[in-house]
Amino acid sequence: MGDAWVIAAADRLLAYESDGLTAYRRTPRAVVLPKNTDEVSRVMGILSQEGVTVVPRGAGTGLSGGALADGDAVVVGTARMTDMLKLDPENRLARVQPGMINANLTAVAEPYGLYYAPDPSSQSACTLGGNVAENSGGPHCLKYGVTSRYVTGLTVVTYGGSIVELGGFGREPGGYDLLGVFVGSEGCFGIATEIEVRLLPRPEGVSTLLAIFDRLSDAGSAVTEIMAEGLLPAALEIIDGATIRAVEASVFAAGYPTDAEAALVVEFDGIEAGLAADVERAVIQCREAGAREVRTAASAEERLALWRGRKKAFGAMGQIGNDLMVQDGTVPRSKLTEVLRRIGEIGARHELLIANVFHAGDGNLHPNILFDRSDAEDLSRVELASTEIMAVCVEAGGTITGEHGVGVDKRRYMSLVHSPDDLDAMRRIKAVFDPLGRMNPGKVLPDPPAVAGAAS
Amino acid sequence: MNPLAGLLSGRLSEAQVVDGLEAERWAVCGRVPQAVVFPESEAQVAEIFSVSSEEGWSCVPGGRGSWLNGGQPPRGVDVVVSAERMNNVTAYEPADLFIEAQAGADLEAMERRTSECRQWLALDPPGGERGTLGAMLAVGTAGPLQAGFGSPRDQVLGATLVTGDGRVLGLGGRVVKNVAGFDLLKLITGSWGTLGMITSVTMRLHPVAAMDRSLLFKSDDVASGVALACRLAQTPLQLAAVELLVPGDGESGASAGASSPLVAVRILESVDAADEAERVVSERAGMPPFQRLDEEKSAAIFANVRAMEDGAELVLRLSLLPSRLPELVEMTSRLSGLHDPRAGWGMRLAAHAYTGVLRVMIAGMDRSDEWVDRAASVLVDLRRSLEAEGGSLVVSQGPPELVGAVGAWGESGSSALFSAGIQAALDPASILAPGRLAQ
Numbered sequence: 013m014g015d016a017w018v019i020a021a022a023d024r025l026l027a028y029e030s031d032g033l034t035a036y037r038r039t040p041r042a043v044v045l046p047k048n049t050d051e052v053s054r055v056m057g058i059l060s061q062e063g064v065t066v067v068p069r070g071a072g073t074g075l076s077g078g079a080l081a082d083g084d085a086v087v088v089g090t091a092r093m094t095d096m097l098k099l100d101p102e103n104r105l106a107r108v109q110p111g112m113i114n115a116n117l118t119a120v121a122e123p124y125g126l127y128y129a130p131d132p133s134s135q136s137a138c139t140l141g142g143n144v145a146e147n148s149g150g151p152h153c154l155k156y157g158v159t160s161r162y163v164t165g166l167t168v169v170t171y172g173g174s175i176v177e178l179g180g181f182g183r184e185p186g187g188y189d190l191l192g193v194f195v196g197s198e199g200c201f202g203i204a205t206e207i208e209v210r211l212l213p214r215p216e217g218v219s220t221l222l223a224i225f226d227r228l229s230d231a232g233s234a235v236t237e238i239m240a241e242g243l244l245p246a247a248l249e250i251i252d253g254a255t256i257r258a259v260e261a262s263v264f265a266a267g268y269p270t271d272a273e274a275a276l277v278v279e280f281d282g283i284e285a286g287l288a289a290d291v292e293r294a295v296i297q298c299r300e301a302g303a304r305e306v307r308t309a310a311s312a313e314e315r316l317a318l319w320r321g322r323k324k325a326f327g328a329m330g331q332i333g334n335d336l337m338v339q340d341g342t343v344p345r346s347k348l349t350e351v352l353r354r355i356g357e358i359g360a361r362h363e364l365l366i367a368n369v370f371h372a373g374d375g376n377l378h379p380n381i382l383f384d385r386s387d388a389e390d391l392s393r394v395e396l397a398s399t400e401i402m403a404v405c406v407e408a409g410g411t412i413t414g415e416h417g418v419g420v421d422k423r424r425y426m427s428l429v430h431s432p433d434d435l436d437a438m439r440r441i442k443a444v445f446d447p448l449g450r451m452n453p454g455k456v457l458p459d460p461p462a463v464a465g466a467a468s
Numbered sequence: 469m470n471p472l473a474g475l476l477s478g479r480l481s482e483a484q485v486v487d488g489l490e491a492e493r494w495a496v497c498g499r500v501p502q503a504v505v506f507p508e509s510e511a512q513v514a515e516i517f518s519v520s521s522e523e524g525w526s527c528v529p530g531g532r533g534s535w536l537n538g539g540q541p542p543r544g545v546d547v548v549v550s551a552e553r554m555n556n557v558t559a560y561e562p563a564d565l566f567i568e569a570q571a572g573a574d575l576e577a578m579e580r581r582t583s584e585c586r587q588w589l590a591l592d593p594p595g596g597e598r599g600t601l602g603a604m605l606a607v608g609t610a611g612p613l614q615a616g617f618g619s620p621r622d623q624v625l626g627a628t629l630v631t632g633d634g635r636v637l638g639l640g641g642r643v644v645k646n647v648a649g650f651d652l653l654k655l656i657t658g659s660w661g662t663l664g665m666i667t668s669v670t671m672r673l674h675p676v677a678a679m680d681r682s683l684l685f686k687s688d689d690v691a692s693g694v695a696l697a698c699r700l701a702q703t704p705l706q707l708a709a710v711e712l713l714v715p716g717d718g719e720s721g722a723s724a725g726a727s728s729p730l731v732a733v734r735i736l737e738s739v740d741a742a743d744e745a746e747r748v749v750s751e752r753a754g755m756p757p758f759q760r761l762d763e764e765k766s767a768a769i770f771a772n773v774r775a776m777e778d779g780a781e782l783v784l785r786l787s788l789l790p791s792r793l794p795e796l797v798e799m800t801s802r803l804s805g806l807h808d809p810r811a812g813w814g815m816r817l818a819a820h821a822y823t824g825v826l827r828v829m830i831a832g833m834d835r836s837d838e839w840v841d842r843a844a845s846v847l848v849d850l851r852r853s854l855e856a857e858g859g860s861l862v863v864s865q866g867p868p869e870l871v872g873a874v875g876a877w878g879e880s881g882s883s884a885l886f887s888a889g890i891q892a893a894l895d896p897a898s899i900l901a902p903g904r905l906a907q
Contacts, residue, residue, distance in 0.1 A: 100791075102702075146647065147651070177881055184862065186539075187884070192655070196650065212706070213705070215706070283737060285743065285744035344561060345563060345565075346561060346563040410641070413647050413648050418647070437635070441890065443889075
């Protein structure tokens with residue numbers, strides 16, 4: 013590998029001690045930065061011979077501690093694997109290395125009128141390899157679906173260093189959908205070293221509106237009504253009053269009224285000729301649900317302005333709290349209002365400020381719990397509130413994580429949504445890809461229950 | 469009743485087991501099972517699997533039996549387990565755009581329920597609407613609408629699976645975004661009953677578009693038809709489907725709409741957008757469509773495409789990258805000697821221009837030993853050519869002796885490494901349609 017691409021000095025390892033979820037911090041034993049499939053295979057061969065555990069890592073923007081590596085583990089990072097391997101505009105396909113940044117793929121495809129649809133909020137920093145590991149979503153997956161719909165082929169390297177091809181566009185030979193189960197496996201099955209994805213033609217037109225509400229529940233009703241109208245917006249996003257005030261107090265101020273309790277962003281895309289009618293129907297639904305103001309964008313600049321508050325919401329949270337714990341539960345859309353009310357109650361009961369900014373169209377909530385890390389009592393209340401929020405989501409027919417993944421953070425909550433048999437089946441499938449259990453251990457699955465009689 | 473059927477009816481009830489003559493229509497790739505069982509709950513499915521494990525019987529899960537002749541013939545066929553009596557719609561929330569039903573519910577029943585709320589299941593797999601939800605997921609194939617909406621794997625939200633060792637797994641859920649754990653739903657989609665019996669399914673629904681419009685373009689010959697289809701797949705629009713349809717030599721053409729090659733474009737949009745899409749498509753085609761079909765007529769032409777496999781004795785799925793569709797279609801000339809020009813309608817083609825998948829349907833074959841040998845060598849050669857170019861050839865239905873000789877699936881490459889392990893993880897005693905998916 014050469015000395016330059018193996019990091020072992022304590023000061024340089026600091027950069028790898030956490031991912032986007034900074035509540036968890038560990039220092040890995042070393043970091044290796046290979047540049048292609050062959051090098052990954054050779055590195056994995058050596059590490060597996062030595063019995064060293066491996067943690068794959070992209071840009072480290074994950075929000076569930078999935079890239080956390082303890083002192084025994086070596087991080088295999090994809091930071092140098094940023095090449096576009098093949099762009100095939102005719103077949104609307106791209107083959108890339110896993111370290112390529114999500115937004116860069118769209119930038120490269122743009123001249124051909126194409127783009128890559130999944131757009132997680134961190135798209136200017138996160139890597140496609142990380143997106144594959146997490147099966148990432150984003151605001152536009154209401155209409156377009158999540159990462160797994162766009163990944164058509166993978167080259168993966170197993171813990172033992174074997175190179176395996178999964179899927180591939182243009183062939184459908186039968187057999188289990190190993191590609192499908194690898195996407196979202198959070199680095200527990202192997203490392204994706206080449207990724208083939210489908211690109212979409214850029215929609216001809218985009219139209220955006222912003223509706224301001226005095227009550228959060230009214231914004232929730234507007235979402236339900238827009239969907240009931242048979243409209244399928246490209247995005248339906250809500251930010252609540254606490255978040256609006258945080259944004260407006262920050263450098264990202266977007267001109268949202270600070271006495272409002274919700275702002276709803278609705279975006280349509282597709283054939284230009286059909287957009288005006290869709291927007292008009294959505295405006296009517298917003299007004300009927302009680303919107304006090306509806307703004308529409310006439311230009312690309314105005315459109316960006318309407319989005320600004322939503323896009324910068326996370327960045328602005330620093331205005332209202334020192335530390336932030338973001339939850340990621342998903343609920344059926346019709347339960348949004350009820351679940352938001354209960355989240356509000358949970359916050360009040362634990363005396364915590366919870367600011368909501370979320371993908372309303374697909375029921376994916378992002379309650380941000382604000383707290384102070386230096387206050388131990390705060391921490392335990394955050395823990396309690398998080399648990400209760402996840403339980404409420406599951407009770408409403410939803411799940412504990414919609415797009416951030418389980419990582420280390422939510423593995424102890426997996427039994428809220430999965431039976432012991434479900435978890436055991438997942439454990440067995442992991443063992444097929446990683447029989448020795450040394451790929452990203454301690455992630456996703458809770459520790460197996462102790463076998464009766466085996467305890468000493 | 470034979471002893472096997474007798475034992476099963478003792479565990480369940482006599483009314484839930486048939487054998488003998490009644491079992492004949494449930495033959496799997498030509499092999500009549502000793503018993504057909506109709507469980508009514510997950511617990512009963514688990515009970516059947518448990519008895520079968522003890523007795524060493526092979527079980528083939530099914531729905532109404534439409535797909536029993538598909539895929540690789542399993543090594544053993546003792547019991548067919550049908551989901552036919554588990555057919556209730558268990559949850560439908562229009563506001564949440566999902567429907568949950570037991571696996572034996574048919575697609576027509578879904579359609580009836582959801583159309584009241586102007587919603588639909590945006591899938592058109594071959595085989596028509598009588599097929600069951602469970603079978604659609606187990607088989608995993610998609611029709612022309614795959615271009616606009618994806619295949620079953622992209623639209624399934626959740627399922628219940630009874631594994632070979634009798635565990636009841638709840639996979640996925642009711643929401644589109646769900647990353648809580650490994651995505652085992654993907655594994656059971658297209659698993660052909662080899663990992664367990666699917667007993668309930670939750671699917672994503674779509675709102676019905678204000679306008680369903682199909683544009684039909686006629687071509688003088690197949691080559692210009694395929695060129696046109698490829699051109700139309702290159703517009704910047706998100707069309708719901710672009711399909712090349714070539715009727716058989718012996719067809720009057722009534723079913724497919726014409727006797728010469730057709731390119732059918734389906735547009736599902738608002739009214740204004742549909743008009744604009746029609747303008748763009750016609751411009752790209754360099755001609756107006758010879759027919760424009762709206763609403764029911766548009767749906768009907770694509771219902772015909774779904775029914776194109778009806779009556780076929782051999783069905784193949786060939787694929788290459790979409791840009792190579794002209795070559796792929798050209799290669800079907802190698803198959804032209806397989807049907808008897810005096811019998812049946814000959815060879816039909818249906819190509820999805822967006823995905824590069826070509827379905828070939830052949831009727832009218834003599835099926836002699838000599839024919840089987842000849843057909844096998846043609847298919848093996850063709851598969852070899854396609855695999856060398858990164859494509860594939862699947863025999864989705866055919867005479868069992870031919871499928872046995874050629875193999876249904878073809879080369880699965882280095883990933884075969886994991887397949888045996890996956891099956892062993894969920895069906896450790898290997899009682900579920902053994903050999904159906906693997907070679």
